[in-house]
Amino acid sequence: MKDRLGCYTTQNYRQVVLSCIEVMGKKDKKSKNVEQKARVAAKQNKKAAQKEKKGKVKGTDDSDAEDVDLDSVLEEYARKQEQFLKISESGCDPPSARTSATFIGSPANSKELFLFGGEYYNGALASFFNDLFVYNTAKDEWKRVTSPNSPLPRSGHAWCRGGHSGGVYLFGGEFSSPKQGTFYHYNDFWRLEPATREWTRVESKGKSPPARSGHRMTYYKNYILVYGGFQDTSQQTRYLQDLWIYDCQNFVWHNPTPPSATMKPDARSSCSFHPNDRGAVLYGGYSRVKSNVKAGKQGKGTSQATKSVLRPVIHEDTWFLRITAPPTDIAVAPPQIRWEKRKKPGNPPNPPRAGATQAYHQGRGIAFGGVHDVEESEEGIDSEFFDTLYAWNIERNRFFQLLLRRGRAAPKKQTDDRHKKGRGKTDEADLLRNLAALEKTGTIAGVGELDLELSDEEEHPMPVKPIIESMPHRRFNAQLAIQGDIVYILGGTYEQGDREYTFDEMHAIDLKKLDGVKEIYKRELEDWNSASDDDDDSDNDESNDSQSDDRDEIDGGVAIEAVKETSKPAQVEDTHQTVAEEDQESSLEGVLDDRPQPRPFESLREFFVRTSNTWQDLVLAKVSLADRATGPSVKELRKEAFGLAEVKWWDCREEVGAEEERQEEAGIGEIVSLGERSKDSTGAGRRR
Numbered sequence: 001m002k003d004r005l006g007c008y009t010t011q012n013y014r015q016v017v018l019s020c021i022e023v024m025g026k027k028d029k030k031s032k033n034v035e036q037k038a039r040v041a042a043k044q045n046k047k048a049a050q051k052e053k054k055g056k057v058k059g060t061d062d063s064d065a066e067d068v069d070l071d072s073v074l075e076e077y078a079r080k081q082e083q084f085l086k087i088s089e090s091g092c093d094p095p096s097a098r099t100s101a102t103f104i105g106s107p108a109n110s111k112e113l114f115l116f117g118g119e120y121y122n123g124a125l126a127s128f129f130n131d132l133f134v135y136n137t138a139k140d141e142w143k144r145v146t147s148p149n150s151p152l153p154r155s156g157h158a159w160c161r162g163g164h165s166g167g168v169y170l171f172g173g174e175f176s177s178p179k180q181g182t183f184y185h186y187n188d189f190w191r192l193e194p195a196t197r198e199w200t201r202v203e204s205k206g207k208s209p210p211a212r213s214g215h216r217m218t219y220y221k222n223y224i225l226v227y228g229g230f231q232d233t234s235q236q237t238r239y240l241q242d243l244w245i246y247d248c249q250n251f252v253w254h255n256p257t258p259p260s261a262t263m264k265p266d267a268r269s270s271c272s273f274h275p276n277d278r279g280a281v282l283y284g285g286y287s288r289v290k291s292n293v294k295a296g297k298q299g300k301g302t303s304q305a306t307k308s309v310l311r312p313v314i315h316e317d318t319w320f321l322r323i324t325a326p327p328t329d330i331a332v333a334p335p336q337i338r339w340e341k342r343k344k345p346g347n348p349p350n351p352p353r354a355g356a357t358q359a360y361h362q363g364r365g366i367a368f369g370g371v372h373d374v375e376e377s378e379e380g381i382d383s384e385f386f387d388t389l390y391a392w393n394i395e396r397n398r399f400f401q402l403l404l405r406r407g408r409a410a411p412k413k414q415t416d417d418r419h420k421k422g423r424g425k426t427d428e429a430d431l432l433r434n435l436a437a438l439e440k441t442g443t444i445a446g447v448g449e450l451d452l453e454l455s456d457e458e459e460h461p462m463p464v465k466p467i468i469e470s471m472p473h474r475r476f477n478a479q480l481a482i483q484g485d486i487v488y489i490l491g492g493t494y495e496q497g498d499r500e501y502t503f504d505e506m507h508a509i510d511l512k513k514l515d516g517v518k519e520i521y522k523r524e525l526e527d528w529n530s531a532s533d534d535d536d537d538s539d540n541d542e543s544n545d546s547q548s549d550d551r552d553e554i555d556g557g558v559a560i561e562a563v564k565e566t567s568k569p570a571q572v573e574d575t576h577q578t579v580a581e582e583d584q585e586s587s588l589e590g591v592l593d594d595r596p597q598p599r600p601f602e603s604l605r606e607f608f609v610r611t612s613n614t615w616q617d618l619v620l621a622k623v624s625l626a627d628r629a630t631g632p633s634v635k636e637l638r639k640e641a642f643g644l645a646e647v648k649w650w651d652c653r654e655e656v657g658a659e660e661e662r663q664e665e666a667g668i669g670e671i672v673s674l675g676e677r678s679k680d681s682t683g684a685g686r687r688r
Helices: 010-025 029-057 070-081 411-441 533-543 570-583 589-594 604-622 634-651 653-665
Strands: 088-092 102-105 112-116 119-121 126-128 132-136 141-146 158-161 168-171 174-176 183-185 189-193 198-201 216-220 223-227 230-232 237-239 243-247 252-254 272-276 279-294 306-324 336-341 357-361 364-368 371-377 380-385 389-393 398-402 479-483 486-490 493-496 499-502 505-510 517-522 551-554 558-561
Touching: 102 158, 112 479, 119 499, 126 174, 168 216, 183 230, 216 272, 216 279, 237 279, 272 357, 272 364, 357 479, 364 479, 364 486, 380 493, 604 634, 634 653
Parallel strands: 102 479, 158 216
Antiparallel strands: 088 141, 102 112, 112 132, 119 126, 132 141, 158 168, 168 189, 174 183, 189 198, 216 223, 223 243, 230 237, 243 252, 272 279, 279 306, 306 336, 357 364, 364 389, 371 380, 389 398, 479 486, 486 505, 493 499, 505 517, 551 558
8 A cells, every 4th residue: 555645655565575575486487487588588679779769869860859758758867866865965067058947046055056957959959957056155166966856857947935934946847859849848846955955846735836837936925926937838839827826834825816807917928026025026028929910912902911920029017916914813715916017117128128037136136138139021030139237126116227347456456465365364374273272282382283173265265266347248048146245147048140059157246346247167168059050150141240340259269250241332232133033933943843832821031931041042053153252142142032932922822821711711720830839939948
C-alpha cells in the first residue's frame, strides 16, 4: 500500500521484498537462463535506441521534431535527477548563457543571489536548464546546487519571495522540443528554502492555476500572487488576465473575482508586478490582439477585403490591486480584491518598449533595456534596442532615468586607495594577533604560532573588477536582481537582422552612487548556428544603413559587422527596377511551377518574409558572373525580389481568396503551426 504522498510504507515495503525473494527462489534454472537471455536482448535494443536518439539530437535527421514525446523526455530528466542522493553544492564557473531564467536576491542571506532555469537557442536547437546557481557577492564565487527533488527544466517561469512565510516560491514555465515544434507548459508550484537549498513541491487543496508561462508573481503578507501570462494552444497564443492568490497558512489557492461593474487589466504577459503595503501594483506588459487590416488592392467597383491579424501591443497602463484579508474567525476564505486603474505614469520611457525587465527596490521598480519594434514596410520589421536604466517611483507613478556619474576618480588613485586599504587590513590583523597572544601567554613572543580567525571578507577578499563608465550593451529580457542597493544585470538578448545573440555576462550598478558599471564577468559570444549565414548578412545590411560605425562590438571578442552599401547614382536603382518589371515574366517562364505559392490568410509581407531567399536567388540567376561585381546592391536586390513576390501574390489572389472563403464557410480560421508562430509570439526566448 502507498501512503498519502504516493510512497510505500516501511512495513509494506518489507512484505513486498520478502514476497519477491520467495518467488525468485522457486524459479528453476531454465527460467533463469531464459530471463538472462531476455535481459541481454533488452540491453542490446536499448543501446541501439540510444544510438539512434543521439544521432537525432546531433541533428543527423532532417525532421522538424514535431513528433517528439515531451512527456517521455521529461521523465528521462526526472530519472537522471533521482541519481542525486542528497543536496550538494560545488564551486563552478559562472553559469552558461541563457535567457528567460529567474534571478533573485536571497531573502535569508544579504550576500547571495539565486539563478534558476532558462533556455538557450543557438539558431537551430533550444536547450532548457534546471540548474540552481548561488552567487556570493562578497566572495565573487559561484556554486551549483544539485538536488534529488528540484523542478524540471523550464524557461518563462516566475518566482518571488515568500513574504511573511519566508522562502522563495516558483510557479509555471514552459518546455519545448529541441526544434520547438511542440511546447509544454507547467502548472506546478514549488518552494525553495534559501538556507538549505531544498526544493519542496507544494501540493494545495482544491483548484490551482492552469499552466502558463510569461506570468508574474509577487507577495502580500501571507499570500503569493500570480497574474497573467500566456498559453500556447494548437491554434494560437492565448494571453491570460486571471489573478490567483495562494494562502501560505491554509495551503489553498483562491481565484477571487473583482466586484461587478469594475474594471480590470487586459490580458498580458511580461508585465511588472510589485508588492505594496495594501496589495500590489501592476505596470505595462505585452500581448497580441486581433485587428482587421486591408488584405490588398481590389478591382474597381468592389469593396476592399480585410483580414484579421494579431497586432502586437505594448501596454503602458498602471493598476493598483487592493487586497482585503478575510476576518480571522473564518478558517478558509478568499481575500477580497479590487482593481483600481491609476493615471498614466509620468515621464514614461519613450518610445514604449517591451522586455524592459523590472526588479523591486525600496518602493520603486528598476528597469533596464527593452526593445521597440517599428514596422517600416511590408518587407519586415525594424527593431530599436535600448541600454537605459529607469527607476519607476510606485507611489508617485513617475519614471526617472538613472544616469551614471562619470570621472569621479582616476584609475591611479583607485589603485593607491586599494593598496592603503590592504595595508590597513594587515595592520589590523597584526594588532588582533598581538592582543590574542597577550591574553593567552601574557607576552607576544609566540604570536607567530597563533591562528587568528578572520572574517569571510578578510579570508577571501573580493577580486578587483573592471569599472566601465557606460551602460552595458543594448538588449531586452535581461535578468535583474537587487541585493542591498546593488542591481545585478545578467544576460539578455540582442537581435541583428535574423541573428539573435544571448549575452554571456553579468554587471553590477550601485543605485545610490551610480559611479560606474562593475563587470562581474564577461565571456565571448558563441557564433550563430544558422543554416543560411549569407542570408543573415544580407538582412543585416539594410538594418545597419543608418549606423555611422563600421562595427557594433558585442562581448569583447565578437562583433556584428555593419556592411556599408556602395553609393550608386539614383538612375542605377531605377534601371534595375525597370528590368525587374519588364523581364520577370519572360525570364521565369520555365520555372513558374517552382516558385513559392501564397497560402490562405497570408499577407504580402508574410509571404515575402517566408520566401525572400527564393526570390533573391531568382534575381541573382539573371545576373551573369561578370556583372555581379557591379550588379545590384543588397538593398536593390531585396527590392527586386519583393517586386517578384508581389506579382506572384497578386496573380494567385483570386484562387487563394476562393480557398479562404471555402475555409471560412467550413469554420476553419487562420492555421499557423507552432514552429512558424513561435517567431512572432511572446514569452521566453525569441518571443517578446
